[in-house]
Amino acid sequence: MSNNWKKNFSATALKSRPSPVRELLKVIGQPGMISFAGGMPAPEVFPIEQFAEGAEQLKSNGTVLLQYGTTEGYNPLREFLAKWTAPRLGREVSLDEIFLTTGSQQALDLFAWAMLDPGDVVITEDPSYMAALNTFGNHGAEFASVRVDGKGMIVEELPALIENLKKAGKKPKFIYTIVNFQNPAGSTMSVERRQELAAIAERYELTVFEDDPYGYVRFDGEHLPSIFSFDKAGNTVYAGSFSKILSPGVRIGWVSGAKEIIRQMIVFKQTTDLCSSPITQVLTHEYCRKGYLDAHLPNIIANYRAKRDAMEKSFQKHLAPLGITWVKPEGGFFFWLNTGAIDSDELAKRALDKKVAILPGAPFCVDPEAGIHSSRINYTYSKPEVIEEGVSRLAQAIEEMKLPAK
Ligand SMILES: Cc1ncc(COP(=O)(O)O)c(C=O)c1O
Structure with a gap:
């Protein structure tokens, strides 16, 4: 049967x-x-050798590593990231403004849980990261898109798009953007557009999901300030990842944003996977603490x-x-x-x-x-x-x- x-x-x-x-x-x-x-x-x-050094923690700190962790993630790693990302975010976020996820892919899903009802509209870049579109689609999102040129999302087209959506009775909820070395287009959003996007989000009371897994892998020129750093209204959520700067196998991402949204995403993480693996969080923290990440x-x-x-x-x-x-x-x-x-x-x-x-x-x-x-x-x-x-x-x-x- x-x-x-x-x-x-x-x-x-x-x-x-x-x-x-x-x-x-x-x-x-x-x-x-x-x-x-x-x-x-x-x-x-x-960096196999340097990362493997952290495995010593399994013996010295095994009761922590082999136990369930907190849903928010291993505090020393959250503290490290709050400091490490401060130049990019314009300030050091407090501990209740940052938490760890199982890869930044999970951050996309948790954000969708917190923000989307079926039929809500997500504004994305065209093209955009396929697995983000699929995740938002799983939550019933409809999409409106803005093309990307050599300076990232053509932000100048956003106001007309948002007005038209509203006229059509559609509810745009958030704008999803990959600001640095976009996947797939490879382009980087200019500073002027970042500022403008923060201003548009404030004007239309929209949130922005700033996805930045590639941002620290810059070959030429200077790092640019994040949208988060221009956002004085607290509308932006910034997501980072260890996947491209250490290893995707550790499955660790992080999210910084206003306390309310961080709290809400953590509530959904409780039912998604309880916590990310304490083993990889502790080993990753050891790697970062010893200066290997920067080196x-x-x-x-x-x-x-x-x-x-x-x-x-x-x-x-x-x-x-x-x-x-x-x-x-x-x-x-x-x-x-x-x-x-x-x-x-x-x-x-x-x-x-x-x-x-x-x-x-x-x-x-x-x-x-x-x-x-x-x-x-x-x-x-x-x-x-x-x-x-x-x-x-x-x-x-x-x-x-x-x-x-x-
Ligand atoms: C734009 C973008 N966001 C998020 C992710 C998810 O990465 P991870 O879950 O490994 O952090 C990827 C993976 O390639 C990506 O390209």
């Missing part, structure tokens, strides 16, 4: 769709495949900068002559290629035949039109010589698409 599971699935489950990207990622393990598709850190930059970050940045440069050199050699354009990211993990007249979905398929995996733009977009002629290319994971080979294969796929069909 088999259970008809679907008959009893929730409406949300019935609406959910497996990510087209996951399907694509299944073939990535094939021999000879070069992957520019994922968003993974390079294994060679994991090792330049190594990560140097590794990724060299790969970004290697990829751009290969783009210039192989893709520029084919009319493909891009904006050079000042940090982070991705190039966002403008493939001109070429359909990026078809290109991703043709590239796979050549054993190079890239992601098409459409699944990152609220408005699918915004992504048809764009592709996301990751440079952090592959070695520079592999990058050159992968880009040359990509160029072959494009050349074949440009040939008239037989």
